[in-house]
Amino acid sequence: MKIMIVGASRGLGRALVDGLLGDGHTLIGVSRQRPGSLDAGLGAQLQWIAADLARPVEAVEQIAREAPAGLDAVIYNLGVWEEKAFSDEYAFLDDADEAIVDMVNTNITATILLLKRLVPRLLGSSKPQLILTGSTSGLRQSGRPEVTFSASKFALNGIADALRESFREQGLAVTALQLGYLNTQDGLSVPLADATARGEGELIPVHDVLTIVRALLSLSNVSFVRELVLPAIRDERF
Template identity: 55%
Template sequence: MRIMVVGASQGLGRAFIEGLGDSGDGLIGVSRSMPSKLRERPGIAIDWIAADLASPEQAAAQVAEAMAGGKLDVLIYNLGLWESRAFEPDYRFLADSPAEIQCIVTVNVSGAILLIQALLPALLRSAAPRIILTGSTSALPGHGRPEVTFGATKFALRGIAEALREGFREHRLGITCLQLGYLNTEDQLSVPLEQAARRGDGELIPMHDVVSLVRTLLTLSPSAYLKEVVMPAIGDTRF
């Protein structure tokens, strides 16, 4: 299985690179630069493509060129920006600059659409092509958050997924939106799960759990897929 992770240099994306795949599989990370001290994984080939989704047309072309003629089984679009004061008590939409708003939309929406379009030929060579879009509980009705641009772009991922399912239904393209709550991105996979789960006192999801969930998604047969997965933290009072 060949798995590409976009936004793979840190946080959840890096956890996907370090936690997905089995012996004989290949992982491809996409980010502006390759992270240092990446854990070696015997039997799993890890390649890297340097691309900056802040310039989505150029990035999509770079990634497509690197994948020309190849096959891809899974694309995980994990890249997502949010406002500089997002999730802080003093966040105010009126304080967001037009430049910041445009950048968030470019990376979170235009980047996803253009990269998926560029990679679909490689994906459709797979017997069971999958796309996983890392969304947010901010894409759900009644999510209770005031971040306008971030919320709008995560809503957009649901629209992208719905349209792609219809357009490529005959190719059996499985697309899953992961609607994730607040994550504990401080504790890497090297930290024991029990310890990572204690951070935030039930209000933060260990990345270990998300990686475990995605590993399960990738074991499904070509006849099944999960359309949407909602994963809030157990202590999140919004859900």
């Protein structure tokens, strides 16, 4: 399959790149910069587009110019959060207006503008798929106080719902993947048993997310997973 991964340079995105490359897929990675640690010998199997989606209009046009004309799947993994998010120091009233605007532009505006250009490239596939990486913070009664990040992930659910209805007749499968807290420190090179030990059961290893994505990509073209919630088993919010 020919797959674009947006937000691919580190953490979960990098794990998806490494895992799906190993499965033999052709990948197009998108991030602000191409990681220096990538194997330069991958040739035609890996293309990289360096674009900063914090500047949505400019970045989207660049990606549209450099992306292939046809794609089988897009994994949209982009998302930024408040400087003090997920800590006891977070306080909504302390967030700078400029930082809030930047988050909305990156997490919502860039997503809508880029998908407007990428969806037509998916529709030519025999099994077009779009996987949107959301967050349990975007679910109702999530138990999290981060206002702008939660709002942007809630908006992602609305984007997914609307795209399903807009392109249902063309067979576009849209999955919202709602993830809990991730262990992004341990990549695929770390054994799963070691990765699960970090966080004492409260952090999801990226290995598990890769397993889910592989399953989604392997479905037939007559079924899809509408939404999947993946929290850690010891996450008391769920």
